[in-house]
Amino acid sequence: MKPLITGAAGHIGKNLAKAIYRKYDLVLTDVKEDEELHRYGHFIQADLANAQETEQLMDGIDAIVHLGAIATESTYEKIQKANFDSTLHIYEAARKHGIKRIVFASSNHAVGFHPINQSIGPDAPHLPDTFYGASKAFGENLANMYHKKHGIETACLRIGSYLEKPAEHRNLNTWISIRDMNQLIVRCLEADRIGTSVFYGVSSLHNDYFDNRDAAKIGYAPEDNPEDYREEIENVKLENVTDYIGGAFTNFGR
Template sequence: MKIVLTGAAGRLGSYLREPLAAMCDTLVSTDIADEIGTLYPGETYVKADLASYDQIAAVVEGADMVVHFGAIVDEKPFEEMLGPNFVGSYNIWEAGYQTGVRRIVYASSIHAVGMYPKAECIDTEVPHRPDTFYGLAKCFTEDLGRMYWDKRGMESVHLRILSCTTVGNARALGSWLSYDDLIQLVTRAVDTPSTGFAVIYGVSDNDRRPVDNARASFLGYRPKDNAEQFAAEILAKEPPADLSDPGQMCHGGPFAKFDLGQSALSVMNIDTTKKDT
């Protein structure tokens, strides 16, 4: 089996390369970086731009599956998002269809539904409610995946990741996805025999998780980690919630608060450390 991993130079991609390489005969990792460090057995690296159909078609040729994690991962003006996040998704799906890819596993996001109130536990069937252009790109790609399944029989699994980083605030007590659970989530999306079109939330087994994956249980994802182990320390230093702040009261966190096109990651103090190779 041949798997293509986009966004391989990114933080989450750095954690996925080794387990994906172990699952297949050939792993082709790709990104716009010049290199990604030491390669794992069976892994090759190809520099390619998601916004170029020809480059993407060459990379996915002969692949059974694509694990699509490549994108701008912050809110930016629409014009900056258009190539990598919108056109890039189209290029992955259309090139995948033309070259015989069976399934695409896509890094979607909670930001596709980020404007729902956090007090409302949402499942995988709620209508889209994006908080940003970034979230809008996730909605576009989820709809793209559904359309290619309905019209062309091409499978896809859309992972609505909440927050895959260290637990550093009260929101993360519900939204945390550990790296081990991320790997399990992607593994189940790859090795489940048949998926059709599916959406699942990327979240660990947190006591305070604000989303419901019951409709996606057939994927066999059973997270092991729980952010409650960090609760006492975090809540002791966390100020009372501001009930008028969308950044605290909506699923999208700071993305729900900031204006369209304005970076939200700049205030989120995310640990950007990648896995060493």
């Protein structure tokens, strides 16, 4: 398989490339040059906000892992280019080149205004907490449209807190380890049929925030458990803690 990884210079992208480059013929792209990435595949510098540059990445590609985005809240103008426009360009380029599998880095912030402790599933309606969260909800809806119209299958990963280890109380429900993130993406690449699926990017199949048991159907079996860190982080809470899944993001812009 020849996958394209966008946003390959970011934390998730680079760790993924390091973990899987011996297994796949990787094409890696990012808006910025990164010399290290040349070790793990064919690197092409490109700006996904430019439709032509995006389309030029697609020759011979079998699947796309779309991680490229601004990964936090910003101005709408910046989010529009880096998240909304780039995701549209990815889907249009995939359509034109007959690419039928995308793994889309969505976010828990697409559903950030759901209350905690309700264990929402993949069918939870979008309640974004920021422009960033809205861009991820847009991406999920775009995935649905391109599946219905053009047969492109997408695994939408509502990623929680991607960290080496949990850092605060909220992470007991939102944390995903590096190796679990890598495993989940590979499962999505290799699953037989996914249609348009939503999985939670957390090191759990079920917790107080998320019902992630659908991920087990594609073989996802988390190797790490945030409960192993409970004593260390149980009393570590941010000052602006909220009663919503999105945590501090729900206070941005207020």
